[in-house]
């Protein structure tokens with residue numbers, strides 16, 4: 001979705017200082033190894049427990065991996081731990097500096113770590129086997145441009161793994177109903193739902209842009225990729241997600257909802273796996289039963 005009204009400078013300014021991602025997960029001494037370790041422990045064990053499997057950290061050994069919008073480098077460090085040749089980039093100087101520190105403290109190597117804009121990636125065509133981009137595309141002014149850039153820097157058989165926000169149940173309840181209608185922010189924002197999403201998303205709110213996408217919109221933006229898999233993840237079990245004020249559903253409720261496979265219907269993240277090459281798709285059950293035999 002193109003949003004011409006906001007500039008990349010506004011986005012860059014917002015994500016600096018108090019909004020540098022993940023920093024509130026740990027109360028240990030900031031920027032120490034123990035701090036980075038606890039951030040990773042909470043991220044992979046609690047807040048985004050689907051990531052270790054879906055981000056395929058273990059399966060890109062020896063490959064060239066780029067993270068677009070790397071934040072403080074928690075995910076990129078995981079690819080490096082498993083032997084990928086990693087590069088990272090982010091709009092913010094602070095994020096890039098902190099990511100470099102994260103690698104240094106872990107004693108892990110990286111190829112390139114750059115300040116830059118996802119909409120104009122500072123990397124050559126056909127450079128990466130994997131481009132990973134988590135929670136970034138819905139914040140950049142021209143999302144379609146950033147997706148085209150990821151396509152450009154991928155090798156011909158490369159893959160994009162990305163997370164973008166989906167319209168899960170919490171989107172309608174918290175953003176639309178509670179914030180937009182009950183608190184009167186939809187009216188106050190000139191009946192603009194986009195402005196309601198911008199100000200009610202993220203830990204401290206009031207983002208320059210937070211787009212919440214439908215499946216159709218994502219498919220359209222990724223239309224250059226011949227192979228596209230979209231899955232809804234994360235039930236929205238963190239009803240409140242403020243620093244040290246996370247409120248979760250009780251475990252038995254969560255387990256019941258997962259048992260009913262409701263994550264794929266009402267989940268709040270789109271996890272996207274897009275391939276540049278037109279690999280043959282898996283056969284459908286119908287094909288196997290009626291066409292192949």
Ligand SMILES: C[S@@+](CC[C@H](N)C(=O)[O-])C[C@H]1O[C@@H](n2cnc3c(N)ncnc32)[C@H](O)[C@@H]1O
Nearest residue numbers: 015021069070071090091117118134135136140
């Ligand atoms: C919600 S944080 C996600 C960071 C990290 N991927 C994570 O999951 O913790 C959004 C990050 O995207 C970066 N960002 C936003 N727009 C960007 C752009 N156009 N190019 C590069 N980075 C961008 C911000 O600076 C910020 O660090």
